[in-house]
Amino acid sequence: MNDTGSLVTLAPDSSGPAPTGERWIRFAKPARWIAIAGAVGVLAAPFMAWAYRPDALDDVSFWGEPSPLQWFAFALGLLLLGCLVAPFVIKPRPGRRPRRLLAFNRGAKAAASGSLVYFAVASAAIVLELGGLVALEPGAWAGLAGALVATVATRALPEGHDPRLQFLNTPAWGQILGIVGAVALVLFAAAYGLGQDGASTFVTFGVLCGVGVYVAARVGVMGWLSAAAARNRRALVLAAFAVAFLFPMTQDGSDANMSIAVGVLIFAATAMGLNIVVGLAGLLDLGYIAFLGAGAFTAAILSRSAFATLGWSPPFPVVVLISGTVAAILGLIIGSPTLRVSGDYLAIVTLAFGEIFRITMNNLDGVDGPNLTRGSNGIPAIPDLELFGFDFGESHMILGVQIGRFANYYWLMLLVLALIILVFTNLNHSRIGRGWVAIREDERAAEAMGVNVFGLKLLAFAGGAFLAGIAGAVKAHVDVSVTPDQYIFMESAFLVAGIVLGGMGTVGGVLIGASILKLLPEKLRFFEDYRLLMFGVLLVVMMRFRPEGLMPDERRxxxxxxxxxxxxxxxxxxxxxxxxxxxxxxxxxxxxxxxx
Amino acid sequence: MTALLSARDVTMKFGGLTAVNQVSLDVAPGEIVGLIGPNGAGKTTFFNCLTGMYQPTSGEVEFDGQLLPPKPRRVAMAGVARTFQNIRLFQNMTALENVMVGRYARTGTNAIDAVFRLPRHRREETETRRIAEEWLDFVGLGEAADLLSRNMPYGDQRRLEIARALALEPKLLLLDEPTAGMNPQETREAEELITRIRGLGMAILVIEHDMRFIFSLCDRVACLVRGAVLIDGAPETVQNDPRVIEAYIGTPVDVAPSADGEGDSDA
Structure with missing residues (x-):
């Protein structure tokens, strides 16, 4: 009896807010007020000028009239203040257990350090663009100081409980609404980000997006969203595709961003094919770009281009199938002798294959071999597609919005990507996919269980190549010309990097990884020279802090x-x-x- | 009675080393045969020869009236499943998925079926899942279906490996030290599990060092020493054979202490 009594008296203490190791807990109360003061500083900053001249960021030189970037800072400030004040407002009803849906303290910490990063990046951009610290006006200093104070002060707040929002019983329509809202937010962010011409504005906005996701994750909203997404997978997929489909509508017929978007889709589709080989079957293929090239060259040779060397141009759907088949046959040719080696050895062999492909395409110029590809000149002037009377080269008015050439191809590519994703997921959730993962995990054990190791490896190689070949066929028409030097080793390396960055073997992760790797260099032309350096750093950082990728498989x-x-x-x-x-x-x- | 498995003069040489030397062994349907022998006697190598992981230098293995080709996959499809001495599960797959892989050789969905989700794919997928769940229940891991196999306790991993092998619906199950590294409690559970497997009418060939386990379970015991069969017979015969004792603990100075020594090592 005594024992149970002592247990009861101990209970409140042990569930109290003081995990071991947090030495500053006793300052929690004053710290909260100091942090609130900091938040007020962050909130005030957007109404002051940040820069001396208008040509930094999106013109942050006005007093009292915040620019969009400054409004975003204001939103961050509100988030921070809200997290800090919430415990005063939300009190558990007497006699009820606190529901602890959101982790406000964690949110405050994340919002504070996020604001600091945001202001630091914005200030750095201003300093770099306008040449010196002089260019910083009081607004930037106020924001920096407020965010710094808040960051330091929030460190003294206890970590608090885990958010329990994801366990909240939400009706199905509420979950779907949440998914649709989140996806719409992504569409807005993508459209807004791509609309920014200034690289510094783009970077600052990118930082904002990152901070937003981070805060949402810490506060517990992300947990709820992913739980809702897991339960309504179909709704998520539909919403994502709806958003991707609507994206050209936000571009007002401008082709600048759509051409980037098409590039991203082609890259993502190719990465998804490679994902079968690398992510599922665990075969490191460093020459995969050759299959994309094979598809592109096949489509170019069979196109109506005046430079096409065969003089036979079947309709495009047939060309797509032929391109895929040619790539798949190449996959079989390279696969059947080399798939007996694995790991690093396979990587080297495939790397060499990629180079052989490029050099061969260079040499099929009529001098060193039959004239098939016109050598290093490649095949230019590939005409636009015309499918069922729809000319992909023309602008069309759809629902009152101008849809340009690249937007047409964007939709075609979206369809191709959707097909590739469908193939990927259907294979993944079948006997075949299980066999691939088993081979990746333990080849000999898989063999002893009756898994057809060689056949499945070959299937992964040929299947992946087929999908890349299809993507290549569209790429030939998008790019107008196909030359061997578009298909260099670096592209293969980027494909693998995109998969690793996003999360091997996943669909969402690879889409995100591929988008980031393709999008950043397009928007950040100025660091073209440092592109490889940045990717190297990015990968090293990823391997240190999140080796499983941005959106990993639960397994990974x-x-x-x-x-x-x-x-x-x-x-x-x-x-x-x-x-x-x-x-x-x-x-x-x-x-x-x-x-x- | 015709033997289910019959190995004839199987010899495996690695360069100058003869790991398995003219070993002949029969396993009758439904029989549990123990394979014992000191470390390095060639037991696992013999297993690898049986399952096609090694191609024997000479000799042949007949299973169910047909010669077994030295291809692990063909051996598995013929109806011989095995577990490994050092557990070889698919670590990053769940327990259920591991067992479902075991069904691979017994299902026929091809890539086309899977891509287009044809009826055959769906039917087989439900069937595979159901059977895999049944085998998990059979070995007592029904609750652990969704755990990653790498996160499972050691004893459960051993049982999962057996479930994966059983999912192949083999006629002969080869177990390579199923109780290695287990505590007495887990060993007892494994013993009970193997008895239940015998109840299914499966023949079992088991390598084991736990003598109590072997002698209480097996219908017949073969002792392998330096690559050759020393003795092959009823458990009692093998147990009392002085050559077996000698192979395990060396030549006794006189008979009485060696018997004591045996008792101690067992306890």
């Missing part, structure tokens, strides 16, 4: 963070339920005796 996440506390907690219940019975031995009856 566990693989890399098996001894991580938070994740361990998540899976803890499962494991506990499992380990304890198997450990159950002599001590069990003793404990029961005490309880009674």
């Amino acid at each position: 996440q566990l693989e890399f963070h098996a001894d991580d506390d938070e994740l361990a907690e998540e899976i803890g219940e499962n494991i506990e339920a499992h380990v304890i019975p198997s450990l159950a031995g002599a001590p069990e009856p003793d404990l029961k005796g005490d309880d009674a």
Whole structure:
């Protein structure tokens, strides 16, 4: 009896807000007020001028009239203030257990450091663009100071409880509404970001997006969203495609961004094909771009271009199939002798294959070999597609919006990408996909279980190549000309980097990874020279902090963070339920005796 | 009675080393045969020869009236499933997925079926899942279906590997040290599991060092020493054979202490 009594009195203490190791907890109260002061500074900053001259960022030189970027800063400030003030406003009803839906303290910490990063990047951009610290007006200083104060002060706040929002019982329509809202936000962000011409504005906006996602994750909104997305997978997929489909409508017939978008889609489609080979079957292919090239060259040779060397131009759907088949046959040719090696050796062989392809295309010029590709000149002047009377080269008015040439191709590519994703997921969730993953995990064990290792590897190679060939066929028409030097090793490396960055073996992750890798260099022309350096740094940083990729497979996440506390907690219940019975031995009856 | 598996004069040489030397062994349908022998006797190498992982230097293996080709996949399809001495699960797949891979050789969905989600794919997928769940339940891991196999306790990983092998619906199950590294409790559970597998009418060939396990479970025991079969017979015969004792713990100075020594090492 005494024992149970002491347990009850202990309970409030042990659930109190003081995890060990947080030395500054006793300052939590004043710290909150100091942080609020900082937040007020952040909120005031947008109404002051940040820069001396108008040509930095999106003109932040006015007093009292915030530019969009300044409004975003204001929103960050509101977020910060809201997280700080919320505990005063939201009190548990007397006699009820607190619901703890959102982790406000974590949100405040994230919002504070996020604002600091945001102001730092914006200020750095101003300083760089206008030449010196003099260009910084009081607004920037106020924002920096406020964010810094808030950041330091929020460190003293306790970490608090885990957000429980994802366990909230939301009706299905609420979940779908949330998904649609989030996806619409993504569309807005993409359209707005791509609309920014200034590289510094683009970067600052990108930082804002990152900060927003981070805060949402810490506060618990992300957890709810991903739970809702997991439960309404179909709605998520539909919403994502609807948004991708609507994207050209936001561009007012301008082709500048659409050409980038088409490039991103082609890259993503190719990466998705490679994802079968690398992500599922675990075969590192460093020459994959050759299959895209094979598809492109096939489509170019079979096109109506005056420079096409065969003089036979079947309709495009047939060309697509032929391009895919040619690429797949190449995949079989390179695969059947080399798939007996694996790991690093396979990587080297495929790398060499990629180079062989490029050099061969260079040499099929009528001098060193038959004239098929016109050598390094390639095949230019590939005419636009015309499918079912729809001319892809023309602008069309659809629903009162001008849809230009690249927007047409964008929709075609979206269709191709959707097909490739469908093939990927259907294969992944089948006997074939399980066989691939088994081979990736343990080839010999898979073989001993009757998995047709060689056949499946070959299928992965040929299937991936087929998909890349299809993407290549469209690419030939988008690019107008096809030359061997578009298909260099660097492109293969970027494809692999995109997959690793996003999360191997996933659909969403690879789409995001590929988009980032393709989009950034397009928007940030000025760091063209440092592109490789930046990607190298990015990959090293990723490998250090998030080796499983941005949007990992659940499996992968566990693989890399098996001894991580938070994740361990998540899976803890499962494991506990499992380990304890198997450990159950002599001590069990003793404990029961005490309880009674 | 015709043997289910019959290995005839299987020899495996690695360069100058003869790991397995003219080993002949029969396993009758429904029989549990134990394979014992000191470390390095060639037991696992013999297993690898049986399952096609190694191509024997000479000799042949007949299974169910047909010669087994030295291809692991063909051996598996013929109906021989195995587990590994050091567990070889697909670590980043869930327990259920691991067992579903075991169904690979017994299903026929091809890429076309899967891409277009044809009826055959769906039918087989439901069927595969159901059977895999049944085998998980059979080995007592029904609750752990969604755990990653790498996060499972050691004893459960061993049982999962057996479930994966069982999903192949083999006629002969080869178990390579199923109780290695287990505590007495887990060993007892494994023993019970293998008895239940025998109840299904499957023949089992098991390598094991736990003598109590072997002698209480097996219908017949073969002892392998330095690559050759020393003795092949009823458990009692093998247990009391002085050559077996000698192979395991060396030549006794006199008979009485060696018997004591055996008792100690067992306890």
